[in-house]
Amino acid sequence: MADPAVLVGVISDQKTVHSIPYRTSCRALGVSEAWFYKWRRRPVEPTKREVRRAALAERIRYFFDRSGRTYGSPRITLDLWEEGWQVSQNTIAEIMAELGLQGRKPPRRRHSLTRPGKRKTAPDLVRRKFDAIAPNVLWWGDMTEIDTGEGKLYL
Numbered sequence: 001m002a003d004p005a006v007l008v009g010v011i012s013d014q015k016t017v018h019s020i021p022y023r024t025s026c027r028a029l030g031v032s033e034a035w036f037y038k039w040r041r042r043p044v045e046p047t048k049r050e051v052r053r054a055a056l057a058e059r060i061r062y063f064f065d066r067s068g069r070t071y072g073s074p075r076i077t078l079d080l081w082e083e084g085w086q087v088s089q090n091t092i093a094e095i096m097a098e099l100g101l102q103g104r105k106p107p108r109r110r111h112s113l114t115r116p117g118k119r120k121t122a123p124d125l126v127r128r129k130f131d132a133i134a135p136n137v138l139w140w141g142d143m144t145e146i147d148t149g150e151g152k153l154y155l
Helices: 004-018 022-029 033-040 048-066 073-083 089-099
Strands: 145-148 151-154
Touching (some): 022 033, 048 073
Antiparallel strands (some): 145 151
16 A cells, blocks of 8 residues: 555546545545545644654664564563563564564474483494394394374384
8 A cells, every 4th residue: 555645636636636535536546535534634743642652663673673682572571671661562563573583483493302311312232233134033123103183103
C-alpha cells in the first residue's frame, strides 16, 4: 500500500479538480471511505501511541544490540520491566518482528546412546574388522531409525 498521506492527497485532489466523489476515488484505489475520513482528519504530528511505540522500538533495539544480538523477546521484556515499562512479551515480539530482529535460538541438544560418562559403550568384540573368516562366524548389524507418527522405531 502506498503512503497514506499520499493516498489521502490523491483522493482529495480528485474531488477538488475533477469533482469525483470520495466514494468513487476510494473504491478505485482500494481503500474504504472510513479509512479516508480517518486519515483526512488525522493530526500532522504523531499520536501518543505512535510516539510510545517508537521509543519502545528504540529501547528494544538498544537491548538487542547490547546483548550481542542474542536476546529474544522474553529476555528483552524483563529488561524493559526493570526500566519501568509496562509492556507485554507479545508486544515486544511483534515489534521485534517488524524490526527484523531475532534472538539466538538455543542449541539443539544431541542425544547419544554412547555419550562418554553417561553409559558404558558396548565392547567392540569385532575390533572393527568386519571380514569373516568363514560363514556364520562373525555377525554384525546396523541400527536403523525410522520416524513414525507414534514416535521412533528402531530396527
